[in-house]
Amino acid sequence: METWIWILIVVLALIAGVALGFFIARKYMMTYLKKNPPINEQMLRVMMMQMGMKPSQKKINQMMSAMNKQMK
Template sequence: MNLGLAIFLIILAALLGAVAGFYGARSYMKNYFKKNPPITREMVETMMSQMGQKPSAKKVNQVMNMIKHQSAKN
């Protein structure tokens, strides 16, 4: 087998693997976020009202900032 052909096939296989991996990971993340959506303001307000707290805008903003700060640490 020609050495140039072997190198070409290796490069082609690596490129095809990278493209397939990208689209596979993209599809996985779309499905993950569909099943597990990130926390929204409405969710925080609902949780606070279920716990017996009155969800004021200030409290909701504090909770959202805490969540954002925690996710930035990790």
């Protein structure tokens, strides 16, 4: 075979590998986040109580909105 055909095969295999790796990693992360969700209100309430704070709903809502802003 000629050299340009081998180069083409290598480039196509590389592109296919990158695309396949992306979709596998995306699927893995979606499954991981479904099993281990990020922090929610209940977790925040427990953490605040462990730190000796008495959490009010207003304070929890403020902290949740601040964390959601940071995530975006």
